[in-house]
Amino acid sequence: MQELQKMKEEYIEDEDYNYEPFADTEEYKRVNSECINNWVAIMKQKGINGLEGVLDVATGAGTMVQLVFDNFPESWRKAAVLCLDQSAGALKLAQSKLEKTVETLKLVHSSIQDMTLPDNSVDIAVWGNGIHYLSAADQLECVKRIRKALKPGGFLFFNTAFYEEARPAETLPFYRTQVKTAVQYLRDNGVKRVKSDEKTEAAKFLPRSYYESLVEDAGFKLVDAKEFAVDMHKEAWEYISAFQQYAAGALRGYPIDDAVNAMRDSVGPSIELHGNRDQNGEPYITRKWLAISAQA
Numbered sequence: 001m002q003e004l005q006k007m008k009e010e011y012i013e014d015e016d017y018n019y020e021p022f023a024d025t026e027e028y029k030r031v032n033s034e035c036i037n038n039w040v041a042i043m044k045q046k047g048i049n050g051l052e053g054v055l056d057v058a059t060g061a062g063t064m065v066q067l068v069f070d071n072f073p074e075s076w077r078k079a080a081v082l083c084l085d086q087s088a089g090a091l092k093l094a095q096s097k098l099e100k101t102v103e104t105l106k107l108v109h110s111s112i113q114d115m116t117l118p119d120n121s122v123d124i125a126v127w128g129n130g131i132h133y134l135s136a137a138d139q140l141e142c143v144k145r146i147r148k149a150l151k152p153g154g155f156l157f158f159n160t161a162f163y164e165e166a167r168p169a170e171t172l173p174f175y176r177t178q179v180k181t182a183v184q185y186l187r188d189n190g191v192k193r194v195k196s197d198e199k200t201e202a203a204k205f206l207p208r209s210y211y212e213s214l215v216e217d218a219g220f221k222l223v224d225a226k227e228f229a230v231d232m233h234k235e236a237w238e239y240i241s242a243f244q245q246y247a248a249g250a251l252r253g254y255p256i257d258d259a260v261n262a263m264r265d266s267v268g269p270s271i272e273l274h275g276n277r278d279q280n281g282e283p284y285i286t287r288k289w290l291a292i293s294a295q296a
């Protein structure tokens with residue numbers, strides 16, 4: 001247990017950010033499970049009855065692999081898994097979390113842009129919550145590269161909550177109030193913008209139609225595109241807002257630690273003001289996830 005905690009700390013230091021608390025929330029696990037359930041159903045419909053090799057792109061703490069295996073029929077759980085991430089710390093953490101679940105686990109320490117896997121070597125590739133970090137040109141290049149690594153007829157599945165339709169129009173006042181409140185908090189604390197940097201990739205919300213075309217442009221057949229809505233409560237918003245890349249995308253140019261604190265502390269008043277109420281009277285804001293299935 002202490003060892004796992006140490007690895008988590010190393011991952012956070014190594015990456016200088018912390019995504020894992022958000023990935024551990026019920027909301028995150030539920031919506032990603034729904035995406036994965038849909039992907040498994042598609043494979044069954046297409047007559048797949050077993051898998052040898054699974055490539056997990058941008059593994060992070062291994063959440064997607066865990067959920068994929070939880071949703072796999074028993075006979076598919078023999079599949080070998082290749083976990084690819086540019087963070088060595090993430091891979092170490094994923095390994096420790098997945099060793100009970102996955103019999104044959106291989107770690108690939110590489111960016112997806114530099115991935116070199118043999119052609120026709122895996123049955124499916126899963127890319128959870130990570131494609132939006134790349135520029136459009138890199139996305140196309142990488143999706144093509146994944147296609148080459150897949151066996152003929154293999155599947156690519158990916159999802160993202162950072163696309164144009166992810167934030168329904170009626171939820172936009174929440175985001176505006178959160179950023180306005182955060183900027184006020186920074187001003188009140190005398191924190192100034194240090195640089196006006198490029199828009200981070202995560203802040204670019206490309207439309208669903210773009211992702212549908214992307215897979216076709218890379219030579220895949222688009223099998224399915226589905227959106228899943230999830231009602232996210234205060235704690236989940238606090239965790240995602242404290243994720244450094246999220247805070248940096250929302251408050252560009254501010255020192256990152258201040259941006260994180262400001263974004264996290266602004267969730268409470270913003271969700272109180274704009275949230276819908278669940279049956280317990282707790283406020284929530286709905287976010288959408290796009291899940292794409294494509295066949296080589």
Ligand SMILES: C[S@@+](CC[C@H](N)C(=O)[O-])C[C@H]1O[C@@H](n2cnc3c(N)ncnc32)[C@H](O)[C@@H]1O
Binds near residue numbers: 129
């Ligand atoms: C938001 S986490 C997603 C983790 C996991 N797939 C999930 O869905 O929960 C993003 C992960 O992508 C990795 N990552 C970001 N850009 C990458 C790239 N270009 N190549 C490989 N990994 C990347 C980061 O190191 C991080 O571990």
